[in-house]
Amino acid sequence: MNDDRFEEPTLPAETVVRRLTPKLRYAALGLAGLTVAVLVGTLWATEPALPARTHVAFGGVVAMGLGWAVFAAWALTRAPLFARDRVVAATLALGFSAVTAIGLAITAKITGVAVGLVLVAAAGVLLVNARRTRADLLRRKEELENG
């Protein structure tokens, strides 16, 4: 900025730009981790008479899936998703929840179907909201460009 009021910052703008890039991949990672944790957790809870080492293995996989989901949630609180990313993330959530619903239906029968349907419905609501927000912003952008 060529202005005698302002000194050149010692922290360059480009450094800030690099650090600020929103991370859509965290949303995908979190959803994948959650899906694995739910599916394996359901299998673990519904399978009768498992050997001890299988309990340990299932527990490990569930913990890892939840760990990734928690990490992704933390990362997203620092750099939230903007409208376009929210639409992509909600579409991914719909896909992952459909996979989870099918997995639950196979492993946990009636209860699984009900839980699966709730997940799919929640993801559907997220997608509708995300698309509406994006449409509002596109309209606003057009107004500003033409006004």
Next chain:
Amino acid sequence: MDPTALLVVRCQLGERDALAELVRTWHTQLWNYARRMAGDAETADELTQETWVAVLRGLPKLREPERFAPWLFTIARRSLMNRLRAQYAQPPDEAPEEVPEPDPLDRIELLNGLKGLPLVEREVLVLFHVHDLSLQECAEVIRVPAGTVKSRLFRARRMLREHLVERGFHGER
């Protein structure tokens, strides 16, 4: 057309290049605000970085893109207050009084004298005279009535002149 408002909406949509452009447009102003308030470049770097992270976090929820500038300085000020709470806590707040409209201040005078002023007076001069915020926008950033901003400006300018005279600086006026 308000170029910053358009940039903000494009950021909210998720256009990566708009976010980079928004940072490039406002970074120098933001850093200089932090530098003048905090006093050293290292703290200004940290404050600026903190402010941009908070801006990124809050940007999707910013309802009025036209209000970006006061919103940005409000966030920066919050970070600053967390660091300099003791200095901000010192002065008793004054009741709004009848003061004349602020008149133009010699820029060299201003930039030379800022460092010698207490934080509260320096802040109002920086926002109004260096960053060209309106009285209303200053009031929004500092969270005081516009009348209080006017009286602080009046007092700050008097203190600035006294300070410059003590230092032997003689401007035009």
